[in-house]
Amino acid sequence: MVEKRAASNGDASGGEANKERKGLWSPEEDERLYTRITRHGVSTWSSVAQLAGLRRSGKSCRLRWMNYLRPDLKKEPISKREEETIISLQKSLGNRWSVIAGRMPGRTDNEIKNYWNSRIRKRQQNTSASGEDGGSCVKRGDFAAADAKSFELAPAEEKKPFSSGGATAVAPPVPARFPLFACQLLGSGGGGGDAIAAAGTTQSTTTHENGASSESEVSVGGKDAVEDHYFYSAGDGADMDMVHLLGFDDLLDYQAGDLLMDGWDQSEFYCTNSGSSAD
């Protein structure tokens, strides 16, 4: 879809040589940006644009990466369960889309905002126009308002970036800010190995027989290095030699157990590159 749009958007390398390009991204521009970031990471977005040879603003590059190229993005449509989560979080947090997106791995603020504006809000307007409570228009199932409580941010933790803004250098290929995932140690004999870690890496998504819908292995360096793995140093110092990223639905399931969603912000984890394809 985007490719189709981009293809009709003209030649990325043509036109006036020094004028900043706007509009849809071409596949070539995507490739340049993706390659640049996966190989060298992000120091500042304006330098990424420059070094990738793109006639785009840093801002535009950031947006493209965050909303489309990031390897950890979910490609599938927003599920019913995710929709319920969006509704609950919007109710408690308001239109703080980035915070809401931060609670939904693989989803972007833009995606959630668009989804809200185009579908949920409209539906709620329709139902409230027909005399119902707008907030309860969707059947909530097992995700009641009480569940939404566990998503709320502690005030002091709001807007806590992984690496602070400005020109913070980050080891490749992880972008300056990257999402948090709940992870599970492999070979630890069960749930005892649950941990939280940070990741900004490529996921090779696989569907497992146990029904976990989007369990993924973490790999490094995008397409060129799918065999490499990051090592994560957890808060207690324990190293994980491999982690599984869990899909959002899996995380909701964990609420019944030891791992709560709001645990995501309670620990800080640092990513070190163990082996690496970065040149």
Next chain:
DNA sequence: AATGGGCCCAACCGCGACTTT
């Protein structure tokens, strides 16, 4: 087959916050 209206989503814009110098 043509067309017009609504939907959806990628991307832009403007602004505030933060960092660096």
Next chain:
DNA sequence: TAAAGTCGCGGTTGGGCCCAT
């Protein structure tokens, strides 16, 4: 402390797609 540079956010828009007529 101020200014400049950069980032990130929420609101908005433009245009392609889909579908009913």
